[in-house]
Amino acid sequence: MTLARRLSQEEERRLLARLRAGDETALGELYDQVAPWILGLAYRILRDDDAAEEVVGDVFEHVWTRIGQHDPRRGPLIPWVLAIARHRALDLLRRQHRWERRAALAHPDPDDDGWVDPADGEASVPGWPVHEAVRAAVAALPDEQREVVRLAYFGGLSHSEIAAHTGTPLGTVKTRMRLAQRRLAEALQSLRDWVT
Amino acid sequence: MDWLGMAVRPRMPRPELKAAVLARAYAAGRRRAWWPLAAAAALVVALAAAGYAQWRVGVLRGERDRLAARAAALRDTLDFVRRPGSTVYHFPVVTAGKAGSITIFTDSQSRRWLVTCNGLTPNTPGEVYQIWFVTARGVRSALVMPMPDATPRIAAIGVPDAAVTGVMMTVEPDSGSTEPHGTVVFEQAL
Incomplete structure (x- = not known):
């Protein structure tokens, strides 16, 4: 099994510069880097293959036509792309009036907790080391904090909705979210160093 | 939270998806590239139309003033003829x-x-x-x-x-x- 290396800072800078210059091959390279993650994220939110692929198309159209909106001072390219993917997926979820389903989706994914061995070829996906780091950081969160993060990030629920959904006071939800963000930031410090 | 999207397991896209996604993006880029030109062209047309309209209004005003002066002169001439004195x-x-x-x-x-x-x-x-x-x-x-x-x-x-x-x-x-x-x-x- 080949372990994929992650994109270095310099490579990302060069890729970004080429995207800004309208180099079409750069978009193809970005696709190779992040499409599996976008598709995974969109599928995690929507649970629908066709809709998830639609999100992938939306994301790359957005990136290609609005790459000028990305500000490198505010963060690296890949998280920006992932944020677009998450917002598109949640927007699609809302447009499709899948509120009931959204609540149902907010239940834990079997893969969300604990370590899962990579499936065949999965570890060769570019960015797999980052995935491992992020996954480990999330898994290390206390259950109640991980639950809040999961509902907010993948379910798109507001703090109030999370409070209502879990039967927890709103203040507690906010505190858990704040603590989780702090823990994740600490756990992913090395990633931050890498990406900034 | 920026990297949380990568906590999810990746899903390998269908091989044919890449070509479709990139073609869609490039097409959107080309459409978008035309917008500034189209907007500029529309602006030029609008400015030209506004300029022509302004010029035309000026011409019509001049014509109106000329006709008004002529009408006043004719009225004055008539007054000469019909006054008792x-x-x-x-x-x-x-x-x-x-x-x-x-x-x-x-x-x-x-x-x-x-x-x-x-x-x-x-x-x-x-x-x-x-x-x-x-x-x-x-x-x-x-x-x-x-x-x-x-x-x-x-x-x-x-x-x-x-x-x-x-x-x-x-x-x-x-x-x-x-x-x-x-x-x-x-x-x-x-």
Whole structure:
């Protein structure tokens, strides 16, 4: 099994510069880097293959036509792309009036907790080391904090909705979210160093 | 939270998805690339239309003002004819063997004259026709009337305070004279 290396800072800078210059091959390279993650994220939110692929198309159209909106001072390219993917997926979820389903989706994914061995070829996906780091950081969160993060990030629920959904006071939800963000930031410090 | 999207397990896209996604993105990029040009073209067209409209409004305003001035002149001419104090004098004249006429509408209320000249021989270069008031205090210039062609002329002139007892027309040098020196076309007591 080949372990994929992650994109270095310099490579990302060069890729970004080429995207800004309208180099079409750069978009193809970005696709190779992040499409599996976008598709995974969109599928995690929507649970629908066709809709998830639609999100992938939306994301790359957005990136290609609005790459000028990305500000490198505010963060690296890949998280920006992932944020677009998450917002598109949640927007699609809302447009499709899948509120009931959204609540149902907010239940834990079997893969969300604990370590899962990579499936065949999965570890060769570019960015797999980052995935491992992020996954480990999330898994290390206390259950109640991980639950809040999961509902907010993948379910798109507001703090109030999370409070209502879990039967927890709103203040507690906010505190858990704040603590989780702090823990994740600490756990992913090395990633931050890498990406900034 | 920026990297949380990568906490999810990746899903390998169908091989054919890449071409479709990239083609869609490139097409959108090309459409987007045309927007500034289309917007610029629309702006140019709008500015040109606005410029043309402004020019056209200016032309129409000028035309309106010209017609209004002409209507006022015609109204003034009619007033000469129909006022109770109007008197009409008609003088047949002969210039260079050609028969013509001078018609004067006098208005005692507004103290103005309307003078029309028809059939006069056009002036030779350097000469003009000049009309004079004959008053108890002497002769005073009433109007310098160049006639470079045979087109009939019409003009309104103010009457001096002194009682006008007669009228005359002479041929004078180009800019007119202070006293009549040239050939007398006609002289008539009123």
